[in-house]
Amino acid sequence: MKTKWILPLAAFALLAVGSTSYAGPPLGDPAKKLAELIEKRDAAMAEWQKEMRAAKDQEAQQKIWISRPGPEFLAGFKEVAVEAKGTETAEKAWIEVFELATEDNKIEDAKLALDAIVADHVTSPNLAAFASSLSYAGQQIGRAQVAEALRTIVKKSPHRTVQAPALFSLGTILVESSVAGEKAEARKALERVQSEFADVKPKRGSAYAERAKGFLFEMDHLQIGMTVPDFESIDENGQKFKVSDYKGKVVVLDFWGNW
């Protein structure tokens, strides 16, 4: 009698490890299709990277650069997302669609993906990177629509790891807004990132609170008409100097790099 329990228990344990918040079938048809698409895309990407590395010169590299794989997979991901509506598979597929669409400037597809993710998957724990990437999507998709999506994510997500990047992105998107009240909303969002989410870090780079501090500093001290804040640095000869050393002169400060 005892042994009969082992198999179902083992299967259950496997399922529990593999699944996140969705309880759908582990490998239905759309899930299989998605896995295949990702595999094909990754293989194409690896092949492309190999070609890039093997390129003889910059000219050859530029030619290969243009053929970067990705756009040809968009339709497939979209099909899977629609077919598997509401499941974790759909969520993953929509995120792929969003990335490919923004990369390739397919605005309508990007909007479609954004709407679907917010409507069907807003409570998912796996939206941190997506929420963070929305910080750059305002100009492309439209500030109003992206801001509205972010407000919804902040309000409805039960996960601090998702709320923090969503608030941060909302703040950075509204900083330059001229719509009444939105600048104040940006400040409030960035201040909340600092006060309520100081512990949340992205996978790479500095904590959202640290980055929010920079945006708030720029709002408060680096606008046209403000007295420049002082800063001390070291020059190419190892000598210390400050911005205030140059009072009495017209000064151009040029943040640059030779890349």
Add this chain to the structure above:
Amino acid sequence: MLPHEKSLVKRLEGKPFALLGINSDGPVDEVKKILAENEITWRQAIDEDTSGKWATAWNVQGWPTIYVLDHKGVIRFRDVRDDEMDTAVTKLLAEMEAK
């Protein structure tokens, strides 16, 4: 950018004007090489990389980012390049001389 800045610096030699670079190319030796190669004569802050102390404190998100200050230390223009930078600097120098 660079040729324009060079001619600006040359034209305004002896005037109450300074161009300061805040460089994110790397450690000082690397920057020195770049300065020599490109014949850049103006002072540089060595900020090491794009997440250097200065760039981080001032929330620099893109390069170049440019601030133009008047002689009182007030920020008057942002992200003006080439001809626009010339015009901005000339205007602020004229303002200064008028006082």
